[in-house]
Amino acid sequence: MRYSLRQLEVFLAAAHFENITKAAQNLSMSQSAASSALKELEQQFDIQLFDRVGKRLQLNELGRLLRPRAASLLAQAQELEIALQQHQQPGNLKVGATLSIGNYLAVNLMAQYMASQPDAKVTLDVENTAAIARKVVNFELDVGLVEGEIQHPELEVIPWREDELVVFASCNHPLAAAGKVLDDQALKSANWILRETGSGTRQTFDRIMSGILPELNVLLELQHTEAIKRAVEAGMGLGCLSRVTLEDAFSRGALVPLAIPHRNTRRLFYFILHKQKYRSAGVSRWLQLCREASDADAPA
Known part of the structure; x- marks a missing residue:
């Protein structure tokens, strides 16, 4: 050779x-x-x-x-x-995840992976969808877990699990009355605290608000979900994030969900892998754990 x-x-x-x-x-x-x-x-x-x-x-x-x-x-x-x-055991793994997934789902998956492979290590890179996709393309990550839809000739995009975005407000916000359902006029009258362009959450929000997006008043664009939740809790406006990031705040009553039944808030999380990257035992085991966790979380 x-x-x-x-x-x-x-x-x-x-x-x-x-x-x-x-x-x-x-x-x-x-x-x-x-x-x-x-x-x-x-x-x-x-x-x-x-x-x-x-x-x-x-x-x-x-x-x-x-x-x-x-x-x-x-x-x-x-x-x-x-x-x-x-002896063919899964080894070290470099995983990238978007903020909602990385902060609320991936850490438990890392713990499960490392518990089943005590000598293995997982590194987690948490960034927005565009950044994770770029690193998978450049072979800097073994696998990405993203919220946004990706179209790239070098990437394999595999549906993983269902998710939904939820519009929410401070419990003291005028629109937070019990059972409040927001119509388009209410959406256009509110101030919004949103994720930045390039994030999967923002991509989905823009799709949800199709037809009225130019009329929305975007007060702040922030890169972190916790910063958005704090700004909304302080009464600065409405937010829209993945339900998995909001469950604890809803249970405490610090934030309240607002219904927009006339708009489709459902979306998918995805695996992304480079088409030409070898699918190692570690990657296969990681994908298996992700699917098992998704099945366990699915409603009966």
Whole structure:
């Protein structure tokens, strides 16, 4: 074989960091060793994988074409090593999740995964849907759990579980009367505290409010669900978040749900994976745990 796995590691690290020094540091190599490995890989096949712009390495067309195949091959090699060492037990996992999922569902799933695989570790990256999708595309995450709908040629998008968004207010808000049902006029008259553009929750909210969206008064856009709940509890306006993020506040009476039955508030959570990434035992076990948890939460 005319290439080594170490050469592929250097190639992928250089593609990620766009800098050979940072790639070498990430792989615990000297800069000269990393440069030599990359140079040998290119010379052995008489190819060029990067355009050199000063100290920056930018993938050219061939490099972009080969990157996912190299990542898939390296992932399979790493999985083989784990299987040889741990008798095919699921290993470490890099998971990305959007805020609603990461803060309210993923932590329990991590605990279950690590309890069943005591030697394994799970790292959790919590960001909005757009950021998680970008990291899965770039092979920075093994699997993503997202709230927003994604369309990307390199991603496999798999439905996971049902969810719904709920409009809510402070218990002292004028619209919070018992049994209050909001019509479009009430929605347009209110101030709104919403998630930022790029989040799955905001994507769904914009879909729910189709037809009146330009007429809504968006007072604040915030990146964190807890900040939105506090702003709404302080009486600044109405919010709209996933029900899983609001159950505790509803049970305490700090916030109250408001009905909008004329608008469809249902949505799905999704798994996202790179189409060319090897489906390891760890990823398969994680997906299984997620599905089991969803089945357990489903109404009888």
